[in-house]
Amino acid sequence: MSSFSTKTLFFFSTLLLIGLLGVFVYGVYIVNNKQKQVEMLQSEAGSGSKGDTLIQALKTIQNNDRDELLALNDLIITKESLVTLLELIEKTAKDLGLDIKVNSLQGTEKTTKASPSPTVNVSLTTTGSWISSITFVHAIESLPYRVIIDTTDMSTSVGLVEEGKKSSPVWRSSYQLTLYSSKDPVKTVEQ
Numbered sequence: 679m680s681s682f683s684t685k686t687l688f689f690f691s692t693l694l695l696i697g698l699l700g701v702f703v704y705g706v707y708i709v710n711n712k713q714k715q716v717e718m719l720q721s722e723a724g725s726g727s728k729g730d731t732l733i734q735a736l737k738t739i740q741n742n743d744r745d746e747l748l749a750l751n752d753l754i755i756t757k758e759s760l761v762t763l764l765e766l767i768e769k770t771a772k773d774l775g776l777d778i779k780v781n782s783l784q785g786t787e788k789t790t791k792a793s794p795s796p797t798v799n800v801s802l803t804t805t806g807s808w809i810s811s812i813t814f815v816h817a818i819e820s821l822p823y824r825v826i827i828d829t830t831d832m833s834t835s836v837g838l839v840e841e842g843k844k845s846s847p848v849w850r851s852s853y854q855l856t857l858y859s860s861k862d863p864v865k866t867v868e869q
Contacts, residue, residue, distance in 0.1 A: 760798060763823060763857070767802070770817045776806035798857040799828075803850065805835070811851045818855065828854040 764780060771778035781801040804814060811832060818825060834847040 759823075760857070763821070764800070766821070767818065771804055771806075771814055774806070774810040774813055774817070776804040776810050776814055779803045796858075800853075800855040800857060802853040802855065804853075805848055805850050807846050808849050811849045814851070815853075818853070824858045826856040828856055830854075 760783075768778050768780070779802070781803055782799075783801075784799040786797050786799065804811060815827065815830065818827060829852075831852040833850055835850045
């Protein structure tokens, strides 16, 4: 019995060793293959005619992706689209039964790694019911522009708002938004 278990252990150990050797040989093959690909890419990058071919391929890709680039440009806010966006925000708030006030607009020209394009900071204040205020936050998040809600402050104030058949407290909400704009920043406006 001991001889059988020793032979079985030896067989499986040998099988495991062969498997590990196979994995090692496969790994060496992959590394050599990658090295050949790197050398080929380096030689292509060094030759001028290949560079022209690569530039032509990039131009072809750019022409094929023109629609996607135009859609991406629509997501960036310009001076013209800022007015439309603010009107959309105000209309959304009014449709939800909120009173809204745009407190300030401030354009910044500074760019950082986190914010590679100029931004527009918007300060808003709304008053209305809790459900309308929360729905308004979701509506801002769903805008077709890159809008970041930096801060939100919600508090109740004295008074009641009619919501269907029952009354609920009035919620006063303040929002600080960051909108990403084009290279032509918006000037600061205080109201």
